[in-house]
Amino acid sequence: MSSFTQPAISSVFFIIADISRRSASGATRRYYPFSALRRGGRHDVSFTEAAGASSRWRVQMPGLDWNAIEAARLVRDPFDHVAIAQVLDPQCAAAIPGEFPVIRSPGSYSLADAPPGPFLNTLIDDLLSDRFRAHMARLFEVDLQDRPASVTLRGQCSGRDGRIHIDSKSKVLSLLIYLNDGWTGGQGQLRLLADRHGFDDATVEIPASLGSMVAFRRGDQSWHGHSPFVGQRRALQFNYLQSQRASVVGLLRHRLSAFGKQLVA
Numbered sequence: 001m002s003s004f005t006q007p008a009i010s011s012v013f014f015i016i017a018d019i020s021r022r023s024a025s026g027a028t029r030r031y032y033p034f035s036a037l038r039r040g041g042r043h044d045v046s047f048t049e050a051a052g053a054s055s056r057w058r059v060q061m062p063g064l065d066w067n068a069i070e071a072a073r074l075v076r077d078p079f080d081h082v083a084i085a086q087v088l089d090p091q092c093a094a095a096i097p098g099e100f101p102v103i104r105s106p107g108s109y110s111l112a113d114a115p116p117g118p119f120l121n122t123l124i125d126d127l128l129s130d131r132f133r134a135h136m137a138r139l140f141e142v143d144l145q146d147r148p149a150s151v152t153l154r155g156q157c158s159g160r161d162g163r164i165h166i167d168s169k170s171k172v173l174s175l176l177i178y179l180n181d182g183w184t185g186g187q188g189q190l191r192l193l194a195d196r197h198g199f200d201d202a203t204v205e206i207p208a209s210l211g212s213m214v215a216f217r218r219g220d221q222s223w224h225g226h227s228p229f230v231g232q233r234r235a236l237q238f239n240y241l242q243s244q245r246a247s248v249v250g251l252l253r254h255r256l257s258a259f260g261k262q263l264v265a
Contacts, residue, residue, distance in 0.1 A: 061092075061118055061121075061122040062122065063123035063125065064088065068086060068087050069084070074139055078192055078193060078194040078223075079217065080217040080219075084212070084214075085211075087212075087213040088123070088210070092122065096123070097210065098117075099118065099120060100153075100234055101117070101153065104155070106154075106156045106158040106160075107156075108154055110152060111152075116153070128149060133240075136215065142172060144172070147242070148243070149238065149239065149240050150238070150241060151238050152236075154234065155234050157188060157229045157233040161226075162225050162226035163225055164225035172240040172242060173216070173217055174216055174237075174238075175215040176235050177235065177236040177238070178234065180210055180232070185209075187227045187229045188227065188228075189205050190225070191205050191226060192206070192222075192223075196223050
């Protein structure tokens with residue numbers, strides 16, 4: 001095994017071992033090591049919470065605006081999707097810009113490589129909840145039972161990002177929540193497309209503004225992308241996946257990518 005991959009893979013197994021140790025000792029209740037995986041009705045891994053923290057602290061940290069989630073409706077054109085202009089609770093929306101982790105390079109980062117702050121952590125907990133899973137299952141009329149979920153973060157965009165594509169077959173549903181305070185529109189906004197031939201005929205454009213959310217069903221015609229943009233473009237990426245194997249492969253890919261960026265930084 002090359003010197004590039006061995007430290008990164010070793011770090012993955014170290015974190016897995018650390019999760020087991022922490023769980024056994026009771027030193028922490030929850031810990032998201034890298035990709036925030038959840039399967040079925042239980043956490044496979046989850047986020048740091050100091051021992052002895054009260055449940056009252058959790059109640060005071062809002063994440064999603066559940067009224068906005070419940071009011072959302074499925075749209076069929078150009079493919080099955082849900083768009084919500086503001087999905088964040090106002091208190092969460094006010095806090096996230098100041099606590100979003102520093103990400104200096106393009107690409108997707110695991111939560112181990114870009115640890116979220118407390119309000120972003122609460123938002124992730126809401127996305128991983130049984131309540132959210134059940135709502136997405138009803139909305140898209142899809143069975144999400146035992147489907148693992150993954151969470152990654154993006155902070156920067158390069159000129160190579162945004163090319164028109166469809167997501168891999170490992171994904172069942174894809175969801176993006178944009179976290180850009182002061183976004184003014186224009187270049188870099190996601191477009192949902194009827195085909196791969198260009199952005200001009202886009203029927204749906206999703207603002208990349210703070211709290212803007214889109215969720216869509218992965219399919220052979222779920223073309224999407226955005227026009228070239230270079231600079232800060234923050235997003236939370238959330239996916240329900242076909243299998244646990246897909247979640248592990250994605251996890252390892254993101255960890256190796258982050259390790260490689262550290263080598264060249």
